[in-house]
Amino acid sequence: MFFEDWxxxxxxxxxxxxxxxxxxxxxxxxxxxxxxxKIEAKIKNIEYNDLKN
Structure with a gap:
């Protein structure tokens, strides 16, 4: 650093x-x-599967 002591x-x-x-x-x-x-992707995947069925 700038100083060479303690x-x-x-x-x-x-x-x-x-x-x-x-x-x-x-x-x-x-x-x-x-x-x-990751949580948002899981929610969208569940919603997609519900709409698909």
Whole structure:
């Protein structure tokens, strides 16, 4: 980082946690979106089968 002493380690530690939180948040949003699309597809498939029969 910018500092070569203990302050650099402190800043690097906080930035590592911050970046990890961003990646985990993005992964969570992506997973929720995929799960919602899967549920919608199942509902449409059930409705289609009901109309077909």
């Amino acid at each position: 302050r650099g380690y402190l800043i690097a530690g906080f930035s590592l946690v911050w970046i990890a939180n961003i990646y985990m948040s993005l992964f969570c949003l992506l997973r929720q979106n995929l799960k919602a699309e």
